[in-house]
Amino acid sequence: MTLYGYKVPKMASLLVWVAIWEIVGRLELVMLFPPFTEVLAALGDVVTSASFAEAMRITVYSYVMGLSLAIVVGIAMGFLMGLVPAVDGLLNMWVNIFLSAPLSALVPIFMILFGMGTPTVIVTVFMFSVFIIALDTRAGVRHVSGSLMEMAHSFGASKFERLKIVFLAALPEILSGVRLGVIRGVKGVVIGQLLVSIIGVGALFTLYSNNFLMAHFWALILILFTLALTLAGLVARLETRIEYYAGARS
Incomplete structure (x- = not known):
């Protein structure tokens, strides 16, 4: 980002919002927004509490299980939609409907x-993540160059080897879908646990809000945002490492 001819780090915009947050909190304009410094102070209390460790254990387990299922099913579904026109005609409309639908309404x-437990949260994470992964995988498979497949066929590649070539050529879009699925999965695990309200971070959100511990409430949100952005950043770095596969389709 360039401002008046000077290169300004992207973090500068974040600092601006932090300053605005601090000012609004100090002026007590909205009781739901404590000063940012108080949120940082509460961050230590949240992280060191025994309830946080147990809540994160349940949350991470639900998230990893739901996201893993979403990646496996989403990539497989996207491959079928990209390679088999009949499957694409059957599933494409439903995948788009569920992708745009308010899935939080389905949690009840x-x-x-x-039941009111971890399986519900796992299914919620899965539903939030699987459809974007499937659509991006489908897009990657459908953009694989036909000449690339002709070359593989002319060299006597087996069916498995041709599928491997398609996978590698579609890998940039697949990872893009996984990156978006990672972010949507964090939303799914929070919404699922909030509606269940008895397990994981959902129980902590309910505890903090019911007792008006808004600094602790926002500290927990910051932790989850940091987790989501970190995971998405790791997948994005992996994307940059395999971008050269995209050249195989040109």
Whole structure:
């Protein structure tokens, strides 16, 4: 970012918002927004509490299980949609519907089907993540160059080897979908646990809000935001390492 001819780090915009947050908190304009310095002070209390360790254990387990299922199912679904026109015609509309639908409204149904516990949260993470992964995988598979597949066929590549070539050529889009799925999965695990309200970070959010511990509430949100951005950043770095595969489709 350049300002008046000077190169300004991207973190500068974040510092501006932090300053605004601090000012609004000090002026007590909105009781839900304590000063940012108080949030930072509460961060230590939240992280060192025994309830936080147990909540994160449950949350991380639910998140990893749901996201792992979403990656496996999403990539497989995207491959089928990209390679088989009949499957694409059957699933494409439904995938787009569920991607744009307010999935939080379905969580009560998941609670009826899977109970008020970790399985419901796992299913919620899965539903939030799987469809964007499937669509991006489909886009990557459909953009694989036909000449690339003709070359593989002419060299006598087996069916498995041709699928491997498609996978490598579609890898940039697949990782892009995984990166978006990682972020949406964090949203899913928070919404799932908030609606269940008895496990994980959802229980902590309910505890802090009911007792008006807003500094602790926002500290927990900062932790989750940092987790989501860190995971997305790691996947984005992996994307940059495999961008050369995209050249195979040109």
